[in-house]
Amino acid sequence: MRIILALFAALPLLACTPAADKADTGETIARGAGVGAGPTGRVGKPVAKGAEKGPIPENIDEGVEPVTNAAAPATVAKPTSIPDQFHGRWALTANDCKPEFASAAKGLMTVNDSRLTFYESRGTLARVDAWTPANRFTANYGFSGEGMTWERVITLERNGSKLRRTEKGGDEGPVDLTYTACPA
Structure with missing residues (x-):
């Protein structure tokens, strides 16, 4: 036992x-x-643990094509300003683009290198959070307007002549608006 x-x-x-x-x-x-013909399945001479294997030949990679990942995007540095494709005047309605309605253009957003300008406020770029070179830019902005200051995280996403602005932070809750490019 x-x-x-x-x-x-x-x-x-x-x-x-x-x-x-x-x-x-x-x-x-x-x-x-199931390798080999012998009863143990072993082929060739056994290699003892720690045995000398000799130097690696210099031409070991000769004729071997390097493996590349064509799907991997090229590394692009994160921008330090708002990318050019988002610059310009963007309107919620057609009248927001017209000069004769400029004083009442509450749906107009103007974008330049470092600032988003709205009817009664402006946001200055504080920190870039994420960026997709083709069409998406997320950043933190410090806003001021009507005697107040606040911060927002805003994502701009461009699709042709349309610009979608989504926003997080603040008391108003999330914002999701789509603008149309004003004619130049």
Whole structure:
């Protein structure tokens, strides 16, 4: 009975033995894979653990094409200002673009390198958060207007002549507006 208990106590230790100790010559791995013609599944001379393998030939990569990932985009530095494709005058209604309605253009947003200008407020770029070169720009802006200051995280997303502005932060809740480019 003591022998059986000793065997059961040793089982966890056997299960924790590293694979390298169990297969010094690769025999166990080869046998499991069905490699070789011999009873052990081994082919060729066994290689002893720690044996000299010799230097790596200089021409080892000769004729081998390097692996490239064509789907990976080129690395582009994050901008430090609002990208050019977002610059200009953007309107919620057609009248917001017309000079004769400029004094009442409450839906006009003007974008330049570092500022978003609205009817009664302006936001100055404080920090760029994320950027997709083709059409998306997210940044933190410090706003001022009507004697108050506040911060907003705004994402500008361009699709042709349309510009979508989404905004987080503030008491008003999220903002999601789509503007149309004013004629130049």
